[in-house]
Amino acid sequence: PPRRSEAALPTIYAITPTYSRPVQKAELTRLANTFRQVARLHWILVEDAAARSELVSRFVAGAGLPCTHLHVPTPRRYKRPGLPRATEQRNAGLAWLRQRHQHLPPPQPGVLFFADDDNTYSLELFQEMRTTRKVSVWPVGLVGGRRYERPVVENGKVVGWYTGWRADRPFAIDMAGFAVSLQVILSHPKAVFKRRGSQPGMQESDFLKQITTVEELEPKANNCTKVLVWHTRTEKVNLANEPKYHLDTVSIEV
């Protein structure tokens, strides 16, 4: 697309928490391959680490799109199964955005969404989210024990939630199912993902109720009838044949 019309587009900020494991580089690679197809996308990559890793630093240097590389370690006490994950990392992404726009004159049109590194995103999704005025929502495939979950829409308004898990939540939606305009994030400086008092599975709901109401939500993807993002998960890699001794003479990054 020509540069002139690109400049008028709201920037999409993708906040991606990531952590070290064998498939990390593969996940980031294919995610970058998708993001690089999207105009004016700014990637905020937040490592769950006490220091920037060499792997991610090298990756970011060659990523081929505007990228901000942050890191914050999850406190050990929060690393139990069943506890929400990536809370600190997402909050770090929000903090960076808020700090960066502190001194810029408004309006800075932008939309942010939370892009976990193992999900799958269609290019159409970015078109849909770019017109977000406050908070937009859409269906998510392969989540909640179902083929998809989605907001139920009547007359252009969200009236309920079609979900396999705890439909009584105020916002029964997955992290991959919504985007927030930058304006809303900046005007709610205290809205963050919480640890205290947050039950598992309530992260999204607890966050969204700080910044919006169900009434205000903007349904996308043809009134929430198309699946444009899938909650894919990658299998753990079989490394049974890795030697304990007699390691290789060269050190190759995977």
Next chain:
Amino acid sequence: NEELWVQSVLEMPKRRDILAIVLIVLPWTLLITVWHQSTIAPLLAVHKDDGGDSRRDLAAGLDSKEYCLSDRDIVEVVRTEYVYTRPPPWSDTLPTIHVITPTYSRPVQKAELTRLANTLLHVPNLHWILVEDSQRRTPLITRLLRDTGLNYTHLNVETPRNYKLRGDMRDPRIPRGTMQRNLALRWLRETFNKNNSQPGIVYFADDDNTYSLELFEEMRSTRKVSVWPVAFVGGLRYESPKVNAAGKVYGWKTVFDPHRPFAIDMAGFAVNLRLILQRSQAYFKLRGVKGGYQESSLLRELVTLNDLEPKATNCTKILVWHTRTEKPVLVNEGKKGFTDPNVEI
């Protein structure tokens, strides 16, 4: 910001400090007003980024122990101007890469093909041959291919079912994807004349692997058969060809049966189209193939070890990962299915 400042000021206990409060607040009010209107504001923002103080302001209102953001950690990479169309315009000088992808229907199929297409859309002169394991070409794939804008060929052939086994079991004696890959090879041989000098490379890309863009550029210079390491196969971080000082492949760095003629994964090699057309009877063996010998069954008809061209810096870099996607939990669909089957996933 102003609001927070005023609030913390008012929390000061002594009332006699009202004058002090006014003297503090007033200049800030003036300063902030000036700041918003000033054209130097963008410059101030840049200056702040170079300094360290603003980082600590982030901790206000948050548990500062849980954040460690310092200047050095915030790395911004500026994209070099990368104006492109999707897919890139066809070039007359680049060999075409024919990517053969067998695929079959399951819940994650559309997701897998979507993210694969998002990768392939970067690659110039790419021709995607998608072969469905199905009786008919499905509307899902037809629509998906059309919507990507890629240069593609849509084929299908159904692996015979094993009627002795219950359910949707295909004949287990035929490794998955074999008939589909062979159909694509046949299509290439029927479509391209071996005397026609259209340069091309053939690569087998399964729909759940992960491919870097660099890989496609490495394989483009294949003269006969090129090879490179593949991550996450054979129970290892990666398997790799063994390359000697002369740049020749002399063996295979694998734990699982390194004595196979070609101990390499499907994703670890590419073949020049000319060779495919010349050796027109070379196909993947359909039956009686031991696990892990599929690739050998084709390659031994095409090339010898000596002729292999090592890529990826003499097989020291990982440019492709044999990722596998988890089967999604669909327990809430129940026996009859819960969600609307017309909503395509």
